[in-house]
Amino acid sequence: NAGVTQTPKFQVLKTGQSMTLQCAQDMNHNSMYWYRQDPGMGLRLIYYSASEGTTDKGEVPNGYNVSRLNKREFSLRLESAAPSQTSVYFCAGENLAPPYGYTFGSGTRLTVV
């Protein structure tokens, strides 16, 4: 019972490089979310997907793109990484049954140098 799985767990990028953060869930979530966590700023919503094939912007979408290719997978792409994107990234799925709220993945710690 994996829940919400994120890969990779750690990544170091050079400025200008691109990469995709992967998220997969086996909890039958319809809605999935990408957040970034920075010290003193809480969790800020980057993008979300209400259902397969749909995506929408959150609070801080600039510099990111997402894909919801199927119900299980929701990926986050950085096309040209910048030092300001150094952060911990969390994927989450919305539970449809108690306990409600989100199930988070274990996070990806990204450093852009």
Place this chain on the structure above:
Amino acid sequence: GENVEQHPSTLSVQEGDSAVIKCTYSDSASNYFPWYKQELGKRPQLIIDIRSNVGEKKDQRIAVTLNKTAKHFSLHITETQPEDSAVYFCAASPLSSNTGKLIFGQGTTLQVKP
């Protein structure tokens, strides 16, 4: 859009004392207010939540209260223990969204001293 403010940013208490963390929100249409606990290096995990049709909810040593008129809600932890030490986040879900999109507060680092 929704904005959630959380205070204090850090809180230190003696073991056995109570801890209170407060949040305010801006969107009066918000209807769902969860609290998450994040231990060092771990993912956030839901500890308690409340919906707008309820004023208070308890689960053992933790409780949440909601004042819709004032647009604020609070987390209360009684008889604190060292294992309560963590970062706590409040959140609100704007009703204007069709999803359960959560807007989080900035977090409170709670330290419980033995």
